[in-house]
Amino acid sequence: MPTCDLIDVFCDGPLSGNPLGVVHGGDDLSAQEMQAFTNWLGFSETTFLLPPTDPAADYRVRIFYPGGELPFAGHPTLGSCHSWLEAGGIAKGEGRVVQECGIGLVDIRVEGESLAFKAPPLLKHEPLTDEERAAAITLTGVDEAAVIEAVHVVNGPKWQLLRLKSADDVLAAAPVTIAPVGTDVGIAGPHEAGFERDWELRAFFADALGRLNEDPVTGSFNAGVAIHLFENGLAQGSYTAGQGRKVGANGLVRCEQDESGDAWIGGRCQIVSRGGALS
Structure with missing residues (x-):
């Protein structure tokens, strides 16, 4: 039976960040069912952890918001990773987790109590009309x-x-x-x-x-x-x-540019509620 963790992401104290629902064991849920649960929960995003299809990834995630499905989102990336690790997930690399999502693979660094994801390249970066x-x-x-x-x-x-x-x-x-x-x-x-x-x-x-x-x-x-x-x-x-x-x-939110010029976006995550069953 699918279960749902509630995660506080980018928090700076109790219940101070952005809430996220992370569903485990939802492999058999349809996109419509995922969307319906997302709408019911009412958070800005809800994610569904799934087995990876890319051998380089540690897990795969589908990210939904009240208007549909997203190929990528930041606080769901950190919150999903935190929930996956807390549930016993073991990454293939030391201190590094690889998430598979709609835009491809996203690197996540484990930094003590914090996580940081490598900002994906911008698909459009030009002045507004x-x-x-x-x-x-x-x-x-x-x-x-x-x-x-x-x-x-x-x-x-x-x-x-x-x-x-x-x-x-x-x-x-x-x-x-x-x-x-x-x-x-x-x-x-x-x-x-x-x-x-x-x-x-x-x-x-x-x-x-x-x-x-x-x-x-x-x-x-x-x-x-x-x-x-x-x-x-x-x-x-x-x-x-x-x-x-x-x-x-x-x-x-902590933003850092590494020696290669990549930007990393980091913050703390806390589990507020673990393992609530979806009926």
């Missing part, structure tokens, strides 16, 4: 004067990034409540030097009913932002990002 920029500003409710640049940072989800002058501008944004289905747009701005976090992020997506939701902590958006910041010299080495303050969370 004037029309896209205007729509993103309207949807997020940011002050147009605070927008420094607007770019695509697509890595599975079709993220659009508005980089703002400051973290205060990010926190002041007042998003709309209804948006076109398929909307994935986020905002990011730097904190003043000496603050406990370096950057502040917010990310928004529309569900199947067109309601615009704010995600507590978003690994895929942080991954796209990190690649953009590192490639353009807007961040060097490593930095921390906060997300979720406007929705009652307190997420902490």
Whole structure:
């Protein structure tokens, strides 16, 4: 019988990150049943751990959100890995887990109590058109004067990034409540030097009913932002990002660029509930 773990991902204290449902033993579930359970659970994503089809992978995961299935998502990657390891999963490599998902293989590093995934290459990384920029500003409710640049940072989800002058501008944004289905747009701005976090992020997506939701902590958006910041010299080495303050969370994301230029997105995961049976 399938069971479900509830995982708190990118947490910085009890119940402070992004919740995730991870289903074990759901090999016989159809995509429709996976989608139905995801919608019922109501989290931003739910994942289903399956045997890998690629011999290089340690496990395979299918990632669902209320609007459908995703080829990749960040907090589901870390939360699924944590749940797999806690259930006794043994990786083929030392200190390294390989996840198979819709975009292919994703490397995950085990760093003590934290995990970090290698940010996948961006599938689209170019400026937004004037029309896209205007729509993103309207949807997020940011002050147009605070927008420094607007770019695509697509890595599975079709993220659009508005980089703002400051973290205060990010926190002041007042998003709309209804948006076109398929909307994935986020905002990011730097904190003043000496603050406990370096950057502040917010990310928004529309569900199947067109309601615009704010995600507590978003690994895929942080991954796209990190690649953009590192490639353009807007961040060097490593930095921390906060997300979720406007929705009652307190997420902490650690972003690092290694010697080869790859970006790694890391954070802590905690199991809140283990092994609840699905009837």
